[in-house]
Amino acid sequence: MNKRIGILTSGGDCPGLNAIIRAVVKCASQKGWEVYGIPYGTEGFLKLERGKCQSDDLKLKEHGYDLPGLLQGIDILQFLSGSILGSLSKGNTEDKAIAQAIIQGYKDLELDALIVVGGDGSLDIIYDLAQQGQWNIIGIPKTIDNDVPFTERSLGFRTAVDTVTSALYDLTFTAASHDRTMIVQVMGRNAGHLALHSGIAGGADVILIPELTPQIDSDLIKNICLHIAQLRWSGRKFALIVVAEGVKNSQGEKEKYIGDYLAEQIDKMSHQLCLTNKPEFCDLETIETRSTVLGHIQRSGIPSSYDRLLAATFGKKAVDLIAEENYNQLVVWQNGEVQNQPLDKVVAHIKQRHQQGVCPNPVNPDGFLVATARSLGIYLG
Numbered sequence: 001m002n003k004r005i006g007i008l009t010s011g012g013d014c015p016g017l018n019a020i021i022r023a024v025v026k027c028a029s030q031k032g033w034e035v036y037g038i039p040y041g042t043e044g045f046l047k048l049e050r051g052k053c054q055s056d057d058l059k060l061k062e063h064g065y066d067l068p069g070l071l072q073g074i075d076i077l078q079f080l081s082g083s084i085l086g087s088l089s090k091g092n093t094e095d096k097a098i099a100q101a102i103i104q105g106y107k108d109l110e111l112d113a114l115i116v117v118g119g120d121g122s123l124d125i126i127y128d129l130a131q132q133g134q135w136n137i138i139g140i141p142k143t144i145d146n147d148v149p150f151t152e153r154s155l156g157f158r159t160a161v162d163t164v165t166s167a168l169y170d171l172t173f174t175a176a177s178h179d180r181t182m183i184v185q186v187m188g189r190n191a192g193h194l195a196l197h198s199g200i201a202g203g204a205d206v207i208l209i210p211e212l213t214p215q216i217d218s219d220l221i222k223n224i225c226l227h228i229a230q231l232r233w234s235g236r237k238f239a240l241i242v243v244a245e246g247v248k249n250s251q252g253e254k255e256k257y258i259g260d261y262l263a264e265q266i267d268k269m270s271h272q273l274c275l276t277n278k279p280e281f282c283d284l285e286t287i288e289t290r291s292t293v294l295g296h297i298q299r300s301g302i303p304s305s306y307d308r309l310l311a312a313t314f315g316k317k318a319v320d321l322i323a324e325e326n327y328n329q330l331v332v333w334q335n336g337e338v339q340n341q342p343l344d345k346v347v348a349h350i351k352q353r354h355q356q357g358v359c360p361n362p363v364n365p366d367g368f369l370v371a372t373a374r375s376l377g378i379y380l381g
């Protein structure tokens, strides 16, 4: 049976969103279905309801791109980061009238199902709306934080790992030229996946993630200084430190620039340790720190081949689930293949973890990657 489906991207953007949209439109078009792209997450339904856009404007065509001249026909969506639909970080669905209008927007479009490409926060909020409005939804996990539960991978994560890894490579040479300690603050919200993966791949000497070092105290700083001193003794005069933004200061509070905070603490501690005149610390006097915040660069870049592949498989799976009318599922990556998990289970887990103020899918401190980092001599606190 021909279907009419919608797709929206919600929450912080990440590389690969357009590749997902492309995959969904291609797979659905092959079945003869219609696909509607909802602009700015659920905000698009509101716009529709308030007459600010018309349903026909939202129709996505398989070859909807319109490049000039000989470039016509290039399948550009595969390569573009951002989202052609726009995304919404903070909605206002707690307002009942707004929630009602959004719910009505879905109904007015006469959709059979909606594909929600979102992270843990968006999935939580949109699942509730879907329950109220009796929508049929399929979730697709996306986030550079990789913190959506029940999936080993979220779209966009691997490209962000490549971006940070490449920044570490670039910083290595300037660090080495000046015998400096380079601190790189990376995103990840309350999870350390991005810092851990890129830190290992990028040859970091120290990786600080909230799962292992929730906050920076003087013992930790002292150990970092000691680690740097040992590196110097062994002939490596510079160091790379990756710190996840979720790591907190000595008072257990979040810092906007935790990398700068860390640099300041290392400067102070290395100076104090030098004054002790202990031979292992005597070289520390010359430590110079510099901090770099990679920021939203991590959310952009050409989606890696891995993320494009993930987008293709996730998109196909979402369309297959709709064809089977197996709704209210999250498309996931588990054990090397694409699968699905019931959204009620996933969202219950997310809600519980959010209520406890903890990350829904943290790094496993006893996992293989942490063990690998330690075996490589990386200091993790």
Ligand code: F6P
Residues within 6 Å of the ligand: 012, 089, 119, 143, 144, 145, 187, 188, 189, 245, 299
């Ligand atoms: O969740 C993705 C993410 O990039 C986090 O890593 C980061 O903490 C946050 O979003 C930044 O949000 P914003 O784009 O609102 O500054």
